[in-house]
Amino acid sequence: xxxxxxxxxxxxxxxxxxxxxxxxxxxxxxxxxxxxxxxxxxxxxxxxxxxxxxxxxxxxxxxxxxxxxxxxxxxxxxxxxxxxxxxxxxxxxxxxxxxxxx
Numbered sequence: 001x002x003x004x005x006x007x008x009x010x011x012x013x014x015x016x017x018x019x020x021x022x023x024x025x026x027x028x029x030x031x032x033x034x035x036x037x038x039x040x041x042x043x044x045x046x047x048x049x050x051x052x053x054x055x056x057x058x059x060x061x062x063x064x065x066x067x068x069x070x071x072x073x074x075x076x077x078x079x080x081x082x083x084x085x086x087x088x089x090x091x092x093x094x095x096x097x098x099x100x101x102x
Contacts, residue, residue: 047095054085 060066061081068075075081089096
């Protein structure tokens with residue numbers, strides 16, 4: 001009998017602690033939402049026209065016709081195709097953030 005009571009006490013304390021944790025999580029998510037709402041500035045980072053140019057480069061990569069500008073070799077990497085599309089969009093003056101400095 002004594003062991004059953006001890007087991008019940010342990011399970012009830014575990015339940016109480018889990019509910020406390022859940023309530024603390026809710027507080028952090030609402031705080032994050034408040035911060036992200038105040039951080040937002042001008043909406044889209046990339047213009048629809050820029051995404052269209054990336055889309056065309058991705059299609060060319062799938063066909064196998066996309067080539068690198070400098071060396072002229074065929075591009076097979078998705079990342080490289082996206083980079084080429086964004087680079088073309090920047091040169092055409094479309095809304096694209098500047099490339100990351102490494």
